[in-house]
Amino acid sequence: MRSPIDVLAGRVGGFKKxxxxxxxVPCFKNVIEKEGETLSxxxxxxxxxxxxxxxxxxKGINGLAIKARYLRGEMEHFRLREFQPGHxxxxxxxxxxx
Numbered sequence: 001m002r003s004p005i006d007v008l009a010g011r012v013g014g015f016k017k018x019x020x021x022x023x024x025v026p027c028f029k030n031v032i033e034k035e036g037e038t039l040s041x042x043x044x045x046x047x048x049x050x051x052x053x054x055x056x057x058x059k060g061i062n063g064l065a066i067k068a069r070y071l072r073g074e075m076e077h078f079r080l081r082e083f084q085p086g087h088x089x090x091x092x093x094x095x096x097x098x
Contacts (some may be wrong), residue, residue: 002061010061012061012064012065012068013064013065013068013069013071013072014068014072015068015071015095017064020064020067020068021046021073022047022073023045024043024044024045024067024070024071025043025044025047026041026042026043026044026053027041027042027043027044028040028041028042029042029050029080029086029087030086030087030088031052031080031087031088031089031090032087032088033088033090039086040052040053040054041053041054041056042080042088043067045068045070045071046071050077050079050080050081050082050088051070051075051078051080052078052080052090053078054078077092078089078090079092
């Protein structure tokens with residue numbers, strides 16, 4: 001729940017709305033999972049960290065709140081590594097297999 005001060009200041013999850021929009025970029029990548037390869041919505045954070053974004057139906061303030069969790073580093077279990085252009089694997093699963 002956002003406080004009235006957060007609403008007036010334009011903050012969601014501790015970040016300004018414009019900062020969330022600048023630091024996160026949505027993209028589609030082929031993600032290799034246990035079931036096989038699927039085209040998934042991903043989120044590029046700070047031009048260097050790639051995450052799977054399974055919340056495709058989240059819109060508005062709820063979507064911004066979820067993206068703020070990615071910026072705070074709370075969603076590391078969705079972290080991806082791109083091993084070929086357009087093809088990704090989960091980081092933790094690749095480390096366990098390797």
